Amino acid sequence: MKDLKTLLENSELKITPQRLAILKELEKKGHASIEEVYENIKEIFPSISLATIYKNINALKEAGIICEVCSPYKNKYEINKGEHGHFICAKCGDIEDFELTDDMIKSIEDKYPNTKKDIYIYGICKKCKQD
Amino acid sequence: MKDLKTLLENSELKITPQRLAILKELEKKGHASIEEVYENIKEIFPSISLATIYKNINALKEAGIICEVCSPYKNKYEINKGEHGHFICAKCGDIEDFELTDDMIKSIEDKYPNTKKDIYIYGICKKCKQD
């Protein structure tokens, strides 16, 4: 809770209950789409508008507090937490974070030096493989 | 040209000039968005409808002939050509293909065995870095 406030304090953005609620939701879920954020926040915060979610997601993205994770299914958002890998299920859209191993970083550094190593691997997750 | 026809012949989809034009465009550009495909095909094929592009892109995707490359900028499509890496510029949306090195494949295989190794790295391309 305190953490999320700090994120906003260190930015140009004002602290509002709506923004805290969005960040809280992303923290809880790890990754969530606009629609998911909206649906969940509406329960606690019935007056919130979808336009507010859009505006804030964009503002938070702009400010570097959150980032977008693209998938063929639906784009999601996560709180920025440095380099890591994403495994994205191409079927259900679920996203799983993973630590980059030294080997991965090295093999990619060879090819693309001085790049932020955000890596995305698309595949079918265990759950979807069973179906 | 012969190749593209064969792709359709081996699928459930009928061969039409529109579909061939879409595939030809993707082959030429490597990667293109719906809008780009539409704008370019319209020059040779003025009567084509945007809805036809959408329907066909979806049908071709469904048939596994093309695949979608997601980016924060704009989604693009490419002819399916087996495992490879994509370097995606998070600023201009340009996509550059690269061969996966054995090291890359190995380090990812360790983490996600038996997955198609389509890897996406987001960064800023040389062109955009200069600005």
Next chain:
DNA sequence: TTCTGTGCAAATCTTTTGCATGGCA
């Protein structure tokens, strides 16, 4: 000839914008 594909227009999402009001600093 049959059945799928095309093109148009309308319908449906999705996302953005403008503006009056409310609320943080």
Next chain:
DNA sequence: TGCCATGCAAAAGATTTGCACAGAA
């Protein structure tokens, strides 16, 4: 108090659908 943020409604964009006609097999 001064401004930025919110919420509403409308606008703008993106994508899908329905249907009559055209064209591939």
